[in-house]
Amino acid sequence: QLFAYQDCKKSFSKKNMSSASRKYDLVIFGASGFTGQYAVEEMARVAEREASSGGGGAIKWAIAGRSEAKLKDTLRACSDQTKMEQLKSVPIIIADVSDAASLAEMAKQTKVLVSCVGPYRFFGEPVVKACVENGTNYLDVSGEPQFLESMQLKYNDTAKANGVYIVGSCGWDSVPCEMGVQFTEQSAPGPLNSIEAFYKMIPGPHGAAGHYGTWQSAIHGFAHRGELASIRKRLFPDRLPRPKHRLTPRSLISWSRETDNWCVPFPGSDRSVVIRTERAMRDRLPDRRPLQFFPYLQVGSLFNAIVMLLLGSVFGIMASFKFTRRLLESYPRLFSLGVFSHQGPSRKQVETTSFAMTFVGVGWASAADAGSAKDGNSSDLKAPSTRTVTKLVGPEPGYVATPICLLQAAMCVLRESDKMPKKGGVLTPGSAFRDTKLIDRLKSCGLEFTKVLVDDVSQ
Structure with a gap:
């Protein structure tokens, strides 16, 4: 380097x-x-x-x-x-x-x-x-x-x-996700075994768009994704405990009954950030059961899901080779079907776009039912029995929600450092701001956190 x-x-x-x-x-x-x-x-x-x-x-x-x-x-x-x-x-x-x-x-x-x-x-x-x-x-x-x-x-x-x-990751990637996970944990009657998140982008009458910088970051993220394995091997030499009740990832195209929508796996960094948060929390609380997490993107229809997967496959292949990577960088509007450009979204697009996230947590009714991380493979560990659903809605992700998240996180550092990890370090938002009032700060800026329901997992 x-x-x-x-x-x-x-x-x-x-x-x-x-x-x-x-x-x-x-x-x-x-x-x-x-x-x-x-x-x-x-x-x-x-x-x-x-x-x-x-x-x-x-x-x-x-x-x-x-x-x-x-x-x-x-x-x-x-x-x-x-x-x-x-x-x-x-x-x-x-x-x-x-x-x-x-x-x-x-x-x-x-x-x-x-x-x-x-x-x-x-x-x-x-x-x-x-x-x-x-x-x-x-x-x-x-x-x-x-x-x-x-x-x-x-x-x-x-x-x-x-x-x-x-x-890092103090914008829409990944503060809403991290705080949504934390809010869902707080809303549940007992410890959670897993959370699935379903994201929805809601364009206004003028449509939605993104800036070239985001497009370029995605290109090089895909191009160099092979580097992650060696980084993680050095960063995390020890594996997290293997859960008895594993959350199986959904297929490439799936139907979510919680959102009544077709979904595809969310390609962003949120899952990796949440996993790092779980590792940090386990360092602080060795008996804490690591939370399993998978995020998905709602796409509206089966046709949209198929098209998105095809485009994603083409994008991934092109990002893997130097020549085609240059094409992606040189013609962002063409290869993103008009979504990304050097000009970025217009003010009207930014002002009328919004997002919604639905979090579905499955866990136990009490800490006694959940046991501890030491019981991970115990044969008598009770199966998760409760479902907690929460929702987070907010303004346009890239240029309205992102500055809100970034600067409210900064206010936590300035105003609430006594509630952050004492030693400092390179942290995720979830591990850095867990004990601060960041969720309340986000609420005061227009992000809405709602507990939708808590019921039996079989319902």
């Missing part, structure tokens, strides 16, 4: 990291990018709410990127969009991922750095490295398992030693 980690010469305690000596509470890196601009707009709203709530005082924040001119244009555009004149005076920091000194200087100035610079496979590690070395908390919106897991492998020990939180 280009930025292979070297032992840090200095160690920073959490007290030093969060001290008043830092000029800013939060910096948005990559603010002039497509996702970054939406993050700036949301941050302006967050800062206004925090200042008026009296919960912890005004937030001191800045934006950062390579081009001062583009950053100034971003502030003007965001000011016009939000009607917040004060945005034009937000401080600017110049930093470039190819300039380690500039990244270090940026990191030294803030308590929390949120990075919107992707694909993280290419641009993520230098920023993580700068934050770990300079005692700065880091959050991003990566949905790239190779990046997320390699950062945990390389930097977890030193992040713990320096008392900082490095938390």
